[in-house]
Amino acid sequence: MRASLRQIQYVLAVYEAGSIAKASRERHISQSSILAAIALAEQDLGARIFDRRKGRGVVLTAMGERYLAAARRLLSAEREFRDSLLLSGTAHGPLRIGCFEPFGPIMMIDVLSRLRERIGFFEITLLETDQVSLKRALDRGEIDVAVIYDLGPDFDCTIEYIGRAPPHAMVHVGSPLARLEAISLAQLCSEPIALLSLPLTTTYLMTLFDYVAQKPLIGFRSSHYETVIRAVSSGFGGTVLNVWPANPLPTEANTRRLRLTDDLPAPNIVTADHYGDQKPPNLVEFITELKAHVALGYRNLAPAQGAG
Template structure:
């Protein structure tokens, strides 16, 4: 077939997301490029891969399901090939730089502390930090732009070896002068009627709102932003309360930026903080050292995987 690996991935992602528009947004490419890939494949196969449903996305036909299964095998083999080649290039070659991708809010919360600890124990001194959303991290890892990523286990799965670091349960963020600030813990029901400041990054916003949906609560979103720093400042300024997962490694009762973090008493599923790399079992020493540093640092701060 004349399809490229990239076009095959487009078609696989359309089946995964159930929508050309959703796949376009997740992959950060135009919908027309995806449509062109589908049309090319359907033209060569002489059959439809998707049934178009106006206003309801698409659903794979039986032929489409077979295509997607074959595509997944091909893409898995491609990822394994890239991991093997990367290992051959780096296994015996000292690295002068480590390229780290991190979920954007982590940059201001704990990445400087983590990188300082890594360099302090003999890690690569030259660090390039790429801060992005879950989709960008996935694309950077697959393309080889970064050596590893540190992120949540939500959104697109990473095509690589994933090491779980710790659980990150959700918590509530309120202004330091809020009436709730003197509390140690609250429930989502107690804040459901308050204006909500939402960290509206891909997958993150829907995950946070799903916490309320699971309890049949419907918060009023008063402030949306893609910046965690802006979330904190908006809460401190009185725009509303917020819900987050990760906090600074040295957790103080009152943050320096005028906010307070309160535990949630609700029984909620916690995402896991993970480090994903493309090397599999043959990790170069500089990558293995970074993972070990992260595990030790989060464990020493009292955060661990649930038993």
């Protein structure tokens, strides 16, 4: 197509004005520019668009009607594209977030609720899945950012540190362990373990037991974080988790979180994106809110940690 979007707009202006001279006056465009635009448009179409009649302005040809109908659709799409870009450059543009599945119920809704309270409404899409799938979604451009642990696949993009996630235990309130402030993994192994069995997660959790030379009795497995918590709540045994939420989850009834006294490796929560130092404004605000939320949850765990 040789005619530019601006020249297509000139052609449409002639039709709306009814003559080249009137379009020139109303739009402050030279008649020569309008004539050049019509000539290019007619070359693109391969037919005349206007029947120019002296003293009567212009009349659309049948092919001209088709051309202008298509031109209106094109210009409408261009306006939508431009408006979408302008919105994306503000704090109110849409944001597509991918997160390691357990992070959804643990913190994402709290973080996003606080963010909406602070900056106002914006469209949110949340993809909750395993880290391998998140890497694939990020590389395909299906999400703007991934919230993950610094474990597993290499995310070849911008990584930003959010916070540390030390392992801790959860037990049923009826367990003798629930009366303690902190326990060891050896003590936790005195009852069956409900295991979160997501890719990479199982390997990491079982490695923790290797650190203290313990072999746990796995009594329950699930790939869903909240299901594991419900299992603990129902007396299936204890479990090991990493993120200590800023606010207790509704599914935590009849459970208690306990510090672990063992010196265990702790993963970091990070974000991964392809924006580098040119992140959209609402992504910058999201990362800021996420850091504050994770720090709050860690403070809930930290005061007693020194005593352990």
